[in-house]
Amino acid sequence: MQWRNAPSKASEAKSSRHGMTLARLALVLALALPMGACSSFSNLFNKEEAVAPDEPPERLYNEGVFLLDRKQDYKEAAKKFSEVERQHPYSDWARKSLLMTAYANYEAKEYDESVSAARRYVTLHPGSPDAAYAQFLIGSAYYERIPDVTRDQGQTEKAIAALEEVSRKYPDSEYAQNAKRKIEMARDQLAGREMSIGRDELNHKRYAGAINRFKIVVTQYQTTRHVEEALLRLTESYMALGVVGEAQTAAAVLGHNFPDSRWYQDAYRLVKSGGFEPEENKGSWISKAFAKISPFAKKNS
Known part of the structure; x- marks a missing residue:
């Protein structure tokens, strides 16, 4: 079958002759040019530069250490180690x-890159003695980006999850205790977030919403510094709603566990102003929540 617009025999012959002429020219040039010139001519057709040979790994590594230790040029050091x-x-x-x-x-504050490299290390070398440190770096990189309590706490939650992996997988490592301290501070931040929202709800007299936030602090973040204020705010919220029994319980639990707290003084006065006394109802969720953490209550009493 003959295709439409196929080249004529004359055109084919012309193309063939032209191709042969180019071939002869290339052959003549190749034979006539010295080796150096031939190489230059070849580069006209191959624009890629020659790939530099690999540098010895120990040299690259030591250069990275020098940049890290002596120059404190963390970004350039990271590039050397990556090489x-x-x-x-x-x-x-x-x-x-x-x-x-x-x-x-991590030192360069390039936290995403730090997390990425540390995760690869843990994945590729889970049995390495340094895997605990790599996992700790992941948690620390998230920890360094914890925002203030008025903002979303996604980074805080990631920090806690990564640092808990250190405690769980490497409990005997030198990083376990440091990880636990950072976890407590991160949890304090999460409690602070709940308190911030709860106070706003309370200020706008949305008492049910406020109680829900303070309840989270009392039930989930009892080891944080926010729990005392949370019990006072529960006292305020329940008194405003007329749920006196729960207000009395919140004040009584606060006084029992933190008798010297300034928040207890406020809670006590608030309950008394309504003609009542702090009195714990053992059936209240507040009482039950604190019954579960009696060692903490004793430690802070």
Whole structure:
């Protein structure tokens, strides 16, 4: 079958002759040019530059350490360590450099990059003695980005989850105690967020919404510094609603566990102003919540 617009025999012959002429020219040039010129001519057709040979891994690694330690140029150090992994991906130097990449990026405040490198380390080398530190770096990178209590606490929750992995998987590591301290501070931040919303609800006389927020603090964040104020605010909210029994219980539990608290003085006066005394109802959810954490109550009494 003959295609439409197919080239004529004359055109084909012309093209063939033209191709042969170019071929002869290329052959003549190749034979006539010296080796250096031939190389230059070849580069006209190959624009790619020659790939630099790989540098020794220990040299790259030591350069990274120098930048990190002496120059404190964390971003450039991270690049050096990344090069070790790129050029020598299956070497022991690559394993060491991956962890150093995570650390250098952490110091450079490049937290996403730090988390990414540390996660890869934990995934690729879960049995390494340094896996605990890599996991701790993940949690610390999230921890450093914890926002103030008026903003979304997604980073805080990620920090807690990552740091709890340190405590769970590596309880005997040197990072476990530090992880626990950071977890407590992060939980305090979450409690502060609930308190901030609860106070706003209380100020706008949305008492049910306020109680729900303070309840979260009392039931989930009892080991934080916000629990005392939460019990006072529960006393206020229940008194405003006329639910006197719960108000009395909140004040009594506050006084029993934190007798020297300034918040208890306010709660006591508030209940007394209504003609009542702080009195704990053992059947109240408030009483039951604190019964579960008696060691904490004793420690702070």
